[in-house]
Amino acid sequence: MSSNSAFSMLTKKFPSLESFLLLVSRHASHLARQRYDVIVVGGGHAGTEAAAAASRVGAQTLLVTQKIKTIGALSCNPSLGGVGKGHLVKEVDALDGICGRAGDWAGIHFSILNRRKGPAVWGPRAQLDRQRYRQFIQSELLSTPGLTILEGSVEELLVTEPNPEEHGQHKVTGIRLAGGSLPISAGSVVLTTGTFLSGSLFMGQTTSPGGRIGDAPSSTGMSYTLRERLGLKLGRLRTGTPPRIVKSSVDFHEATLHPPDSQPSPFSFLNTHTHCKPEEQLPCFLTFTNPGVDNVVRESVHLNCHIQQDTKGPRYCPSIESRVLRFPGRRHQVWLEPEGMTSDLIYPQGLSMTMPPDIQLRLIREIPALRRAEIQTPGYGVQYDFVCPTQLSPALQVKSTQGLFLAGQINGTTGYEEAAAQGLWAGVNAARAALSMPTMALSRTNSYIGVLIDDLVTRGVTEPYRMFTSRAEFRTSLRPDNADLRLTLKGFEEVGCVSSMRYKGTVRVRDSLQEAIAALQDVSMSIINWRHKLPHVPISETKTGILTGSELLQYNDVSFETLAAVFPECLSAYREFAQRLKIEAVYRPLCIYQQKEMERIQKEESMSLPQDLDYFSLPVSLSQEVREILDRVRPTTLGAATRLQGITPAAIVNLFNYVRHSDRKLKRMQRS
Numbered sequence: 049m050s051s052n053s054a055f056s057m058l059t060k061k062f063p064s065l066e067s068f069l070l071l072v073s074r075h076a077s078h079l080a081r082q083r084y085d086v087i088v089v090g091g092g093h094a095g096t097e098a099a100a101a102a103s104r105v106g107a108q109t110l111l112v113t114q115k116i117k118t119i120g121a122l123s124c125n126p127s128l129g130g131v132g133k134g135h136l137v138k139e140v141d142a143l144d145g146i147c148g149r150a151g152d153w154a155g156i157h158f159s160i161l162n163r164r165k166g167p168a169v170w171g172p173r174a175q176l177d178r179q180r181y182r183q184f185i186q187s188e189l190l191s192t193p194g195l196t197i198l199e200g201s202v203e204e205l206l207v208t209e210p211n212p213e214e215h216g217q218h219k220v221t222g223i224r225l226a227g228g229s230l231p232i233s234a235g236s237v238v239l240t241t242g243t244f245l246s247g248s249l250f251m252g253q254t255t256s257p258g259g260r261i262g263d264a265p266s267s268t269g270m271s272y273t274l275r276e277r278l279g280l281k282l283g284r285l286r287t288g289t290p291p292r293i294v295k296s297s298v299d300f301h302e303a304t305l306h307p308p309d310s311q312p313s314p315f316s317f318l319n320t321h322t323h324c325k326p327e328e329q330l331p332c333f334l335t336f337t338n339p340g341v342d343n344v345v346r347e348s349v350h351l352n353c354h355i356q357q358d359t360k361g362p363r364y365c366p367s368i369e370s371r372v373l374r375f376p377g378r379r380h381q382v383w384l385e386p387e388g389m390t391s392d393l394i395y396p397q398g399l400s401m402t403m404p405p406d407i408q409l410r411l412i413r414e415i416p417a418l419r420r421a422e423i424q425t426p427g428y429g430v431q432y433d434f435v436c437p438t439q440l441s442p443a444l445q446v447k448s449t450q451g452l453f454l455a456g457q458i459n460g461t462t463g464y465e466e467a468a469a470q471g472l473w474a475g476v477n478a479a480r481a482a483l484s485m486p487t488m489a490l491s492r493t494n495s496y497i498g499v500l501i502d503d504l505v506t507r508g509v510t511e512p513y514r515m516f517t518s519r520a521e522f523r524t525s526l527r528p529d530n531a532d533l534r535l536t537l538k539g540f541e542e543v544g545c546v547s548s549m550r551y552k553g554t555v556r557v558r559d560s561l562q563e564a565i566a567a568l569q570d571v572s573m574s575i576i577n578w579r580h581k582l583p584h585v586p587i588s589e590t591k592t593g594i595l596t597g598s599e600l601l602q603y604n605d606v607s608f609e610t611l612a613a614v615f616p617e618c619l620s621a622y623r624e625f626a627q628r629l630k631i632e633a634v635y636r637p638l639c640i641y642q643q644k645e646m647e648r649i650q651k652e653e654s655m656s657l658p659q660d661l662d663y664f665s666l667p668v669s670l671s672q673e674v675r676e677i678l679d680r681v682r683p684t685t686l687g688a689a690t691r692l693q694g695i696t697p698a699a700i701v702n703l704f705n706y707v708r709h710s711d712r713k714l715k716r717m718q719r720s
Contacts, residue, residue, distance in 0.1 A: 083233045084110040085482040086475070087223055089202050090240035091119035093464045094456030094471030096185055097145050098238045101475030103195040104144060104545045107482050109475075110232065111189065112223065114244075114263060116199045120150070120185025122464070123242075123260050124289045125397055126178045126387050128155075129315065131162050131171035132515040133465035135496040138172065138528045140468050141316045142535040143476075144546045146188050147468045148315035153323045154180035156330045156389055158312035167631045168527045169517040172313055175332060177388035180323075201226040201264070205237065205273045207449060218278055220451040235482030236451040238474050239270075240467070241458050243287065243432040246271045250354035250429035252404030261428060271433050278449055281436045285512055286354065287462060288367050288429040290399040291408050293384075294422040295392045302417035303333035303384055317532045317557075318550065324389075333384040333417070337368065337398075340414030341380075344407065345372040354402035354429035365462070365514075367400040367429070368411070382415065393424055402429035434460045437504040442489035443477040444470060444501065453478045459504055462512035469497045476545050488543060493522055494534050507693045521697035525639045529628050533558055557625075564622035564629055571597035571615050581614050582606070601633035645701055653687030657707060668702040678703075 086102040088095050091113030099111040113119055128151040129137050141148030154176045161171035189195060203226040208219045222233035244259030259265045274280045308329040312322040345368065349355065355369045371380050383397040396418070401408055405426040412418045437459040439447055444459075446452040455474035456467035477487040490498035499520045504513065517523050526534070536554040539546035572594050575587055585605050587595075597611050597619075608626035612619040622629065663670070663678040670678075674695055683689040686707070690700050 082110075083222075084108050084196070085234065086110070086236045086238065086478045087112060087232060087234040088238045088240060088475065088478075089223065090242060090244070090456070091116075091197075092121070092123070092240060092242045092456065092467060093147065094240035094242070094467035094474070095238070096120055096189060097140065097147065097468045097471035098240055098453075098455055098475030098478070099195055100146055100189060100192055101143075101472045101545050102236075102238070102479035102482075103192050104547070105476055105479035105483070106544065107194065107236075107479035109195045109479070110234070111195065111197045112200055112202055112225070112232075113197070114199070114201050116186075116197060118182075118263070119189065119197070120182040121260075122176060122178050122181055124287075125385070125395060126176045126181070127173060127385065127397075128176055128464060129171060129173035130465075131169065132496070132517045132519070133463060134161070134170070134172035134315075135517065135526065135528055135531070136465040136469045136500070136515055137315050138317075138531040139495055139497050139535055140465075140472050141318075142531040143472055143539040143543070144536075144550055145468065145472045146185060147464070149318065150181050150184040150188070151176060152314045152316050152319045153184045154178075155312065155322050156324055156328075156386060157308040157332055158322060158324075158329065159309050160313055166524075166634070167529060168524045168635060170528060172315055172528055174312075174315070174322075175308075175330070175385050178391065179388055200229075202270065203227075204269050205239075205452075206231055206233075207273070207277060207452070218449040218452075220449055234451075236453060236478035238453040238455060238471075238478045239458055240454075240456045240471055240474075241270065241432075242456055242467070243430045245433040245458055247430055247432040250402050250431065251426060252351055252402070252407070253353050255353065259430065259432060261425070265432075274433075274435060278446070278452075280439055280446065280448070282433050283436055283460070284431060285434050285457075285460060286429055286431045287512065288354070288400040288402050289427055290368075290396050290401060291405075291412065291423045291427040292387070292425040293394045293396055293412065293418065294424050295386070295394050297418075297420050297422040298384060298394055299417050299420065300333050300384070302419075303335040306332045306334055306383075308332075317536070318553070328389075330386045330389070332386070335382045335384065335415055335417045337372075337380040337382060338414060339377075341368065341411055342372045342376065344411040344414060345369050345403075348403050348407045349373070351407065352403045354431075365400070367402060368398065369401060369403065384417065399427070401427040432457065434458055434509075436460070436508055438506070438508040440505050441487070442501055442505055443481075443487035444474040444505075445477060445481070445487060451478075451481055453481075457512075460509035460513055461500075461504070462514055466500060466513065466515055469500055472545075473497060473501065476543055480544075485544075492520070494526070494538075495531075496520060496526055499526075507691070510693065516696075518696040518698055522639075522642060524635050524642050527631065527635070529631050533561075560622060561625055561628065561632070564619070564625055565598065565632070567618050567622070568597035568601065568611070568629070568633070571611065571618055582610065598633050598636075601630060602637070648704075652704065652708075653685065653690070655686040655704070655707060657683055657685060657689065657703075659684070666703075666706060668706045670699050670702060671696075674699045 085107035086109045088099040088111045099109050102109040137148050151174050155174035156177050157175035159173055161173050162169050202223050204224040206222045210216045220237045222231050224231045244265050247259035247265035249256050249258040257265045275282050314322050381398050385395045387393045387395055408426050412421050441447055444453050453474040455470035480487055492498040492502045520526050532554050540551035575591055600606050608629050663675045677694045
C-alpha cells in the first residue's frame with residue numbers, strides 16, 4: 049500500500065487522525081507482555097526510520113514513544129534537506145525510508161540550494177507544513193505491517209552481565225517501562241532518545257527537566273545503565289530553538305522576498321511531483337541583525353545561564369548569543385519561514401536564543417521587520433547526554449553490548465536528516481541481528497550515510513556533527529540524482545529493506561539510462577558536422593576529429609533535448625532522463641579523475657609534512673577552520689592529517705598537491 053493511499057484510508061475510517069491514535073493507545077496496555085524481534089525507543093526522525101526499516105527487513109517491531117501524537121514532530125525548524133543534508137534525504141529515500149516522501153507531501157516551499165555550483169553539491173530543500181508532515185509519518189507507521197506502537201516511558205534497559213562465551217560482552221534482552229510494568233523482551237533494541245536522554249531545558253536563569261518544551265526527559269535510569277552498567281563514555285551537548293513569532297505581527301515589507309523554485313523538485317524517487325502545486329507554494333523572507341541586537345545580547349549575558357556554560361553546542365547553527373559574542377559587529381542572516389499552509393506562526397531561523405522571554409522580545413524588536421513582533425512561544429535551550437560514538441561499530445551497534453543499537457542525537461549528531469539516516473541503518477542492522485543475519489556496513493565510497501557513520505565511529509565528535517558535502521571524498525559520484533542507482537539495488541538484493549515495487553522501478557531506470565548512454569556513444573560525427581548541426585555550440589576552432597553525443601553533452605550550451613532534436617530516432621525515447629543524462633555526462637571525467645587522485649593519496653599516506661609550514665599563508669584552497677586545526681596539531685604525515693577531525697577530503701587533496709609541487713620545485717632548484 050502506498051503512503052498516500054494509507055493516509056487516505058485512515059482519514060476516511062476515523063473522524064480524525066487523533067481519534068485513531070487514541071484508539072491505538074487504549075488497546076496498547078496488554079502489549080507489554082509480548083516479545084518482539086526489535087524494540088525502538090523514541091518516535092523522532094531516527095526512531096521512525098528505525099522502526100519502519102526494521103519492519104521492512106521482516107522483524108516484528110515495537111516502537112515505544114512517550115506520546116503517540118508527537119511521532120514525527122518537527123521539534124525545531126520545519127524544513128528538510130539542504131546542502132549535504134539533502135543528499136542524506138535522497139539516500140534514505142533510495143533505501144525505502146519515509147522522510148523523503150513525507151517531505152514531498154508536506155512541503156510548502158521547495159528550492160535547490162547551491163545552484164551556482166555543480167549538481168553534485170546541489171542541496172534539495174523544502175520548508176514543511178508541521179501538521180502535514182506529522183500526519184504523514186504517523187499514518188505511514190500505523191499502516192506498516194509488523195510494526196506495533198506503544199505509548200509509554202522507558203524506565204530501564206535490560207541487559208545481561210558480560211558472558212565469557214560471548215567475548216565478554218553484555219547482551220540486551222529488552223526494556224522495562226515506567227510504572228512497574230512487566231518487562232518487554234527483544235532480540236535487539238534501538239535507542240533514539242534525541243535530546244531526551246537526561247535532558248534539561250534552559251530559559252534565562254530557569255532550568256527544568258525535559259527534552260522538548262512540554263515533554264519530560266527520558267528516565268535518568270537510562271543514562272545510569274549506559275554509563276554504570278555498560279561502562280560507556282557519555283558526554284554532554286546542547287542545542288536550542290528560536291521563539292515562534294505571530295505571522296500577522298511581522299512587517300514583511302522590511303525584509304527581502306525569497307520565492308520558491310517555480311518547479312518543485314521532489315525528494316523521493318517514487319514521485320514525479322510534489323503534493324503542493326507550484327503556484328500554491330509560500331515564500332520565505334530574509335532580514336538581518338543589527339547593532340541593536342548586539343547590544344541586547346551583551347547587556348543580558350548575566351541573565352543567561354545556558355550561554356555561560358561550556359557545554360558544546362552546534363557550531364554551524366549556533367544561538368544568536370554565541371554569534372554576537374564570537375563575531376562582534378557582524379551582521380547575521382535571519383530567515384523568516386512559514387510553519388504551515390494555515391499556520392499563523394513564523395519561524396525566525398538564525399535567532400535561536402535562551403535569554404529570558406522579555407529580553408527575547410526586546411531583541412527581536414530591534415530588527416525592522418520585527419519591530420512590532422509578538423512572540424507566541426519563547427526560544428529555549430536544551431542540554432542532553434550523548435554516547436561517544438567511537439564505542440559503536442559501523443553497524444551502529446554498541447561494541448560492548450550485543451543487540452544494542454544507537455541512532456540520532458544520542459550519537460552526537462544534529463539535524464533531522466542525520467538522525468533519519470542513522471535511524472534507518474540502525475533499524476536495518478537491529479532487525480538483521482535479531483533474525484540471526486549478519487549486520488552490514490555502508491562504505492563512505494558509495495554513500496553519504498556511509499560517510500556520516502564512518503566519521504562518527506572512527507573520529508568521534510567534540511561538538512554536534514552536521515553533514516556537509518565537503519566531508520565526502522567522492523562527492524562528484526555521490527550525487528543526489530543517482531542515489532537510487534547507488535543504494536536501491538543494494539537495499540533490495542543485499543540488505544532486504546527495499547520493496548520489490550521500488551526495486552523493479554529502479555531496475556527500469558538503470559536499464560533505460562544504460563541504453564541511453566549507449567545511444568549517446570553511438571551518436572558520433574566529425575566536429576565539422578557538429579558545428580554545422582549546432583552552430584551555437586562554442587566548439588574550439590582548433591579542435592578536430594570525432595565527437596560522440598556523450599562528449600558533446602559535456603558542453604554547457606548542449607542539453608539532452610538539443611541532441612534529441614538532432615537525432616530523434618535514437619534519443620527521443622529517453623527524454624524523461626534528460627537531466628540525469630546531462631549530469632552523468634558532465635561528471636564522468638571528474639569522477640574518473642577524482643578516483644585516481646584519492647588512490648594516489650592513499651599510496652602517499654606516509655608523505656612527510658614540513659613542520660615549519662605556515663598553514664595560514666599557504667596559497668591553496670583551505671578553509672580557516674582547516675588551517676587552524678593543521679596549525680594547532682601540526683601532523684607529521686599526510687596520513688596523520690587525514691585522521692584529524694574537521695579536516696575535509698578536499699583539504700587533503702589540496703595539501704597533498706601543494707607539498708608534492710613544493711618538493712619538486714625544491715629539487716629542481718637544487719639541481720640547478
